[in-house]
Amino acid sequence: MAFDFSTFDFSTLSRLRPPNAVMPLMRSLLEPVLEHPAFRAALEAAAGAARERSREVTLSGLTRAGKAMVVAGIAHELRARKLDRPVVVLTADNETAERLRETASTFLDWLESGAESGGMVAETKPAGGPALSEANGTPALPERAPALPSLLSVLPALDVSPYEGRSPHAEILERRAVTLWSIARGRTRVLFVPLPAAMARFRDRAFYGSLALELRLRDEIDLDDMVEHLARIGYEAGEPVTNVGQYSVRGGIVDVFPPEAANPLRIEFFGDTIESLREFDPATQRSQKPITSTTLLPLAETPRSPRFFAALVGALLLRQGSGIRGPRSEERESGVRSQELQPGISPNPESRIPNPEPEWAAQYSGPFPGWEFFVPLAEPHPNSLLSLLDQSVRNAASGSSLLVWDEKLGRMQELRRALEGHAAAYDEVRDIVPRRPQPEDVFLTEDEFLKSVEGAPQVSLKEFGVRSSEFGVELANSELSNSELFLPTEPAPATPNFSFPPSPRPSSTERSRRSSKSSSRGSPAGSEWRL
Structure with missing residues (x-):
């Protein structure tokens, strides 16, 4: 064939x-591929049916579209088996991840006749409750809530390193925030992620799940709290609201333009109750169609607040040694200790003279270029990408996420090159005050990364069947696939x-x-x- x-x-x-004409034809064309012994072996590994030593299967002879077809086929078959198991595809870079996502989304549409597999899927009723027509028997208000993130998502890698003194591009930060929220809410079915992004450390699911605001008519929410939350997740105050990421407050009316929305939204409050939700035209500022619910998606994965930057300055002081030991600190500390040890003598509070804040403290008390890379110093990031995804799996019986390698040998080379590059870049700035985050503060080490994926079922996709020596590297036995099968796409x-x-x-x-x-x-x- x-x-x-x-x-x-x-x-x-x-x-x-x-749908009624093309889809059955497309499915019939793809079925022979899905029944190929090589694909079936990969599917059994993906479903976790194989034993521990044969949990990884390699398929070779695949073009890029062939790889996307395999990913879509596996996602389709996992759903058919009612396995709520996210599929994580490790790629080389953001461009490759996006191309694979687009092609896999098309294949999945063909296989599932346009079911919720990709694209921007909008909710048709308020989250957590029925539509008005179902609740009280009256016609529901017209609604066109902003579309929610795709079930096939890309978690892009940042476009700068921690040691360039620059913040990542705003669009990349926005997309990462939306994708991480989608992961936390259990909406991500297939995640395409460049290896540099998969090497990062992540927070807990509950944190990412709280980034977005889901609002419905008649909800009660403190207006000041909502505005504060918008500012923390990346929105900027602006009047009038015309661009994505802006918000404004006029009395009890909040205008906001969330990402993924076709038009900005106007939210009217009566006290703490949401009285009206409407889209409005950014050109004329006139209200348009009413909606019954909306989701205000985040623009940043790291909320900004004075409390966070105060904690960051404290962490930097501890790392630097300032505030712990300064000029004549030993003298003062010994004097305090001697007073404390003498019975009946209370320590003199004036003897505890605090060290003055260093000159750099003011600069780091608010957003500064590259501050996003300092966040793990002040707030814990205990998770790998796979452990974060596994927290979000609704059905514990589904097991851990499936890991799909796009050219595993190449990704292992990339892992080592990236870690070596971060170490070299850190050496160049290690004497800057305050101290920069070390690579292991921001990224997993090689051992940590390999340990984080070792328990997951794995499928490796290769364009050619080659030996590791042809890449100039020698891999440990644990890095080699247990079985390699040929699925040609010539x-x-x-x-x-x-x-x-x-x-x-x-x-x-x-x-x-x-x-x-x-x-x-x-x-x-x-x-x-x-x-």
Whole structure:
């Protein structure tokens, strides 16, 4: 069987699909792939049916679209088996993660006939309660709440290192915050994550789950508390509200423009009760359609507050030694101790002279360039990415998350290069006062990372079947897949062939000739299965 998707625009085809006609055809074309012995072996590993020593299966011979097809097929089959198990796909970079997400989302739509698999899925009734029409028998108000995050998400890597003295791009911070909230709420079905992002340390699920605000008509919420929360999760005050991330307060009316929303929202309070929720036109500022519920998604994964920066300054003082020992500190401390040890003599409070704050303290008492990397110094980040995901699994019987490696040998090289790069960058700034976070404060060490993934079922996807020596590295036995199977996705003729006659596997000479011909046309390798 041969068919080629190299000339297809997956995202366009997904948007234009006629569900009743195209979807059954697409599913029938993909079914032979899903029944291939190599894929079935990978699925058994993903479902946790294999024993401990054979929990990892490697599929080789896959093009990029072939990898996306395998990921979508596994996610589809896990749902069919009622396994609430998130799939984590480790990729090289943000661009690769996004391309795989788009293609896998299209394949999953084909397999599930447009069920909730990807895209921006909006809630059709208020979270935690029925729509008005179900509650009191009257027609519900028209609603177009901001769309919620996709069930196939990307957790992007930051675009700067902790030692550049710069903060990450605002759009990356926004997307990370929304994705982490989605993970905490158990909405993430497949997560595509570049290895640098997977190396980070994370907080607990409850923290990320509290980042967004879910509001409904007639909810009671303190207006001041809501405004304070908006400021903490990255929103900026602005009048009038015209851009994403702005909010304004006029008496009992709050205008806010959350991410993923088509238009800004106007929230009217009567006391502490939400009386009205409406979209409004940012150009004219006139209210438009009413809605019954909304979710104000975060723009930052790290809330900003005076309390946090006070804790950060304290942590930096402890790391630096300021406030513990200063000029003549031993003299003062010995005097205090001698008074405390003498019966009947109370220590003189004036003898406890606090050290003055260093000059840098004022600069670090509020947001400064690169402050996001200092957060683990002041607030605990006890989780790896997989342990955070496992906290969010609703059904404990589903087991741990499934880890899918996109070119595992390459990712292991990348892991070591990244850690070496962070160590070298830290050495260049280690004498700066106050001390910068060490790499192990922000990222998992190699041993910690490998330990965090060792208990998870794993599937490794490879374009070619190669030995580790061809990459110039030697991997420990625990890093090698226990079984490697060939699932070919070879170049096919330019014209898609949707017939299924049995055909012999082409010889290596023929494959080489076809590859040469494809290269001369300048077209990329096709996404096509020859089984």
